[in-house]
Amino acid sequence: MAPHSTAIYQLDVSLFRDGCGRGWGTLSGVVEKLDYLQWLGITHLWLLPTYRNGGRDGGYDVIDHCAIDPRIGDFDSFDLLIREATRRGIRVIVELVMQHTSDQHPWFLQARSGDARMAARYIWADSPPEQGPDPMFPPIEASVWSWDADAARFYQHRFYRHEPDLELANAEVREEMGRIIAFWLDKGVAGFRVDAVPYMVERAALADPRDEGRWLLELMRGQAAAHHDAPILIGEADVEAGEYGQYLDHGRRLSHLLDFHLNNHLFLAFALEDASQITSTLAEYNADAPARSRLAWLRNNDELDLEQLSPEERACVMARFAPEPGMRVYERGIRRRLAPMFDHDVDALAMAHAVLLSLGQVPVLRYGDEIGLGDDLRLPERDAVRVPMQWAPGPRAGFSDGPAPPWRAALSSHDRGLASDAVNVQAQRDDPDSLLGRVRELLQARRSLPWLEQDAEALPGLPRSILGLRFRSGDSALLTLVNVGRTPHRLHLAEATDARPVVLRGADVEEQTVVLAGYGYAWLLVDSGGS
Structure with a gap:
């Protein structure tokens, strides 16, 4: 992916566009909006989990890795999306969630019922170890261990208790990973965003300590390369900048990394109005993590995680962008979208996108950020930033035209000026001075700027x-x-x-x-x- 000619658009199908009138965003709804994405300048579409799931963690609680969530469509609609996206020069990236499953996954249900082979695919203990990792979601989860009465043992979950961790030291789990990779590549996807990479390699190291388990990424690369000439493997690894090269290994492992280190320092720069926070961060990367291998973004599907900042720096960013306790989550992050963080100031939002698109890295845009989509702090935890896309004025914001009410309501008139009457694609598309107009101008311009390579x-x-x-x-x-x-x-x-x-x-x-x-x-x- 050449940085100057690539723009990735991350979207949640269930919240993008209801193409069937049932109140849920659907794959057919995404197909409806491909012309808009092409007009905007998008080259890659990153779909958040489309698997059949338990509905408790935005699709990451996977029940079947090779089935489509029936609420968003079926394989006919998925195949149509691949064909129509390809026709417009847009490639599709999907999620690879192999660090854990749902507790409703058939493997875990069989493991709980005494199937020793399936039990070996998960991580168990008769009693939790005294020393261990901290939970990801304090205080929602107080421990990474939960008791299972049927199995009469504790199981590990780095995330939620309904998401038991897979044992990547188990060869069968790694074989299943290869089968799942092959399935989706054969379906026509361009590659994967790989969830929770450091936790995966940590477990793989128990089977073989070589390279601290990062050999797993070489295995993954080989599994993908058997079905695609140049598979995209984007790693989610919130690690220090000096470690990036170990996850990339000059393309022999992952092809790209999400640049959490830069993301933290972008918001520190915005909070302090100090651009040196960006230039000094860019100077930290080694030659083994070139700009073309690093994905930059402003906001994503989760909280704005600020763990790579010092306590003083984190407090500064919190004070500027999340001054109220209800805007913060997990003792480390901000549960707000970009527009409300910048007080809906179009000039400031355009500036933030200009920074993103000026860096020479591969950019990722979160759906709705190009129009200034807001958040809903009445929703719990990270759901505050997971709101329906706003296409047009009206109570449903053009998200759904059918008789069924949307599964998640559009922002209403009291939501800090971010209701669909004020913020939508229709209102901004023909206005070059709107936020959408300015973001598109930047995206279109950079496609003719190979200097960014x-x-x-x-x-x-x-x-x-x-x-x-x-x-x-x-x-x-x-x-x-x-x-x-x-x-x-x-x-x-x-x-x-x-x-x-x-x-x-x-x-x-x-x-x-x-x-x-x-x-x-x-x-x-x-x-x-x-x-």
Whole structure:
């Protein structure tokens, strides 16, 4: 995936568009909106779990890895989505959830009933060890161990108690993983976002300690490569920047990593209005984790997890973006969408997208962020950020046209100005100054900027709030300039002489001077000889 010509769009099918009138988002509803995604500039569609599931964790509590959740469709509609997306030049990425299953999965039901072979696919203990990992969801889960009365043993769950962990040290589990990978690649997907990678390799190390279990990723790569020439394997691994190369191994393991380290520091930069938090972070990556292998995003399907910041830095981000206790979750994160975090300020939201798309990394957009979709803090935990897409004005926001009420209500008029009458695709699509218009402008522009494939150089001597990057190619360069703060700045840049603007928002260029308003940004092509 070339960074300059790639844009990944992450969506939850159940919340995107109801194509059948039953109140649930469906695969056929996604097909309806493929023209919109193509118009926006999307090249890859990342579907959150579409498996048959227990309905208790956004689809991650998998009951059958090779069956479609009947609420969103069937294999006919999935096959149609693959065909129609491919026809528009859009590739589809699905989830690979092999760190755990639902407690309603047939394997676990058989394990609880005394089937020793199936029991060996999970992690059990007669009593929980005194030392062990902390739970992921405090205080919702106080321990990673729960008692099962039928099995008369404790089972491990790094996530929720209804999601027992799989034993990746078990060869049968690894064989099942290969079967599942083959099934979906043969269905026409381009690859996978692999859930909870560090926990998977941790267990694999018990079977073979080589490379601390990361050999599992080489096995996964081989399983995928047997069914696809260039399978995409995107790892969810919230680890330090210095560890990225161990998960990638020059493409012999994962092809890409979600860049949690950068994501934490993006929001620290936004909170402090200090772009050096971004440039210093970009300087931390080793050559074994090049920009093209790192996926950058603003918000995702979960809480904004800030574990990679110091306690003082985390407190700063919380104070700026989650000042009320109800906006926080799990003692480490923020359960808000992007638009309310920035007080629905279109200039600030466009700035954040300009930063995302200026980095030379592969960008991921969360569905609805391009229009400023809000959140619903009345919903529990991470569900606050999981609200229906808003396509048009009205009480159902164009999410559903059928007689059945939507399974999750659209944001209503009291939701901080984010109801569908104010925020929807229809209202913004033909307005170039809307948030949607500005995001599309950036996405379309970067497709003609192969300079973004080169290494980013930080421009020296800029004011604290200015992110300035240079991407050289031959005798020319691309300059990306973004003001992450509210104070205007006048910049003297000798290399901006005869600059050719690609994108200007809240910006002006004259000779060697670039003026950036608060939250303004500029992409400029310049001659680089001798600069």
